[in-house]
Amino acid sequence: MKTDTKNKILELKKQKNAIILAHYYAPAEIQSIADYVGDSFYLAKIAKSSNADAIVFCGVAFMGESAKILNPTKKVLMPDLSADCPMAHMVKKGKIEEMRNKYDDLAVVCYINSTTELKCQSDVCVTSSNAVKIVKALPNKNIFFIPDKNLGRYVAEQVPEKNIILNDGYCPIHAKISLSQVEKQKMLHPSALVLTHPECEQEILSVSDFIGSTAEIIDFAKKSNHEEFIICTEDGVEFKLLLDNPTKKFFFPETRPCCVDMKLNTLDKLLHVLETEENAIDIEEETAKKAIMPLNKMLELAK
Numbered sequence: 001m002k003t004d005t006k007n008k009i010l011e012l013k014k015q016k017n018a019i020i021l022a023h024y025y026a027p028a029e030i031q032s033i034a035d036y037v038g039d040s041f042y043l044a045k046i047a048k049s050s051n052a053d054a055i056v057f058c059g060v061a062f063m064g065e066s067a068k069i070l071n072p073t074k075k076v077l078m079p080d081l082s083a084d085c086p087m088a089h090m091v092k093k094g095k096i097e098e099m100r101n102k103y104d105d106l107a108v109v110c111y112i113n114s115t116t117e118l119k120c121q122s123d124v125c126v127t128s129s130n131a132v133k134i135v136k137a138l139p140n141k142n143i144f145f146i147p148d149k150n151l152g153r154y155v156a157e158q159v160p161e162k163n164i165i166l167n168d169g170y171c172p173i174h175a176k177i178s179l180s181q182v183e184k185q186k187m188l189h190p191s192a193l194v195l196t197h198p199e200c201e202q203e204i205l206s207v208s209d210f211i212g213s214t215a216e217i218i219d220f221a222k223k224s225n226h227e228e229f230i231i232c233t234e235d236g237v238e239f240k241l242l243l244d245n246p247t248k249k250f251f252f253p254e255t256r257p258c259c260v261d262m263k264l265n266t267l268d269k270l271l272h273v274l275e276t277e278e279n280a281i282d283i284e285e286e287t288a289k290k291a292i293m294p295l296n297k298m299l300e301l302a303k
């Protein structure tokens with residue numbers, strides 16, 4: 001049944017000149033069939049430069065929307081339109097305006113995990129793999145970092161010369177990773193290195209050996225001569241970690257971090273959107289024109 005579905009997807013993809021993009025948190029069955037699998041930054045760059053007629057984005061809403069904004073003439077389809085990132089909405093109405101009124105030289109730095117509406121009000125977007133570099137490169141002293149307080153706090157530590165104002169948003173999946181569960185894994189596997197996503201709380205970052213985006217965690221594990229790792233991010237990364245390192249051992253906190261929205265992507269839904277071309281992302285032209293500015297600025301500053 002699965003093989004049948006996979007074959008149909010591959011056939012339709014060819015017929016329609018479509019490509020499949022998947023985030024590392026998407027289910028293994030999706031990652032194994034995708035043309036490109038990566039972190040948010042890599043996938044945004046692929047979406048922008050793609051010559052395919054259609055992009056099927058297996059991720060969450062802000063990813064499909066960013067792809068559409070960056071490459072507006074392409075059809076961007078998502079297997080499940082309800083797959084959303086709760087953190088993307090976590091900025092209180094009026095907060096950006098309030099901050100702009102307070103500081104003359106304010107730059108609003110917007111994590112790509114945000115709604116299109118928030119991007120329209122921002123100066124530059126960042127992802128977890130380029131946030132430090134981009135904030136350092138900005139001429140502004142005062143930075144309002146939205147929506148993620150954890151990534152914002154991590155950036156603030158790395159760029160102490162700036163005044164980084166934090167917002168109250170957070171990723172509910174990474175925030176649930178508890179210190180006691182990480183400590184327990186460290187006790188069980190004393191030689192393991194702790195690799196952590198910056199969306200985690202400070203107490204997790206402070207016991208970590210490496211902090212980086214999903215792609216950076218995967219790259220670190222591959223290059224490391226250590227054999228055991230405790231992984232503090234969503235468990236979808238396990239697929240690529242094991243693919244790259246079949247003899248190494250990867251441990252997750254006992255309550256495995258799992259993003260239910262990412263897991264809404266299934267092979268059956270992927271096939272369905274390829275067949276029907278339903279679930280196309282549609283962004284109003286004026287909105288897209290505003291939202292592309294911070295995304296393009298990110299691509300320029302991250303070079």
Ligand code: 13P
Pocket residue numbers: 024038039040041085113127128129171197199212213214215
């Ligand atoms: P990265 O893949 O950019 O590290 O992002 C993590 C994430 O939470 C995406 O939703």
Ligand code: SF4
Pocket residue numbers: 025060084085086087088113171172173174199234259261262
């Ligand atoms: Fe959003 Fe967290 Fe899921 Fe990433 S893991 S999509 S930040 S809820």
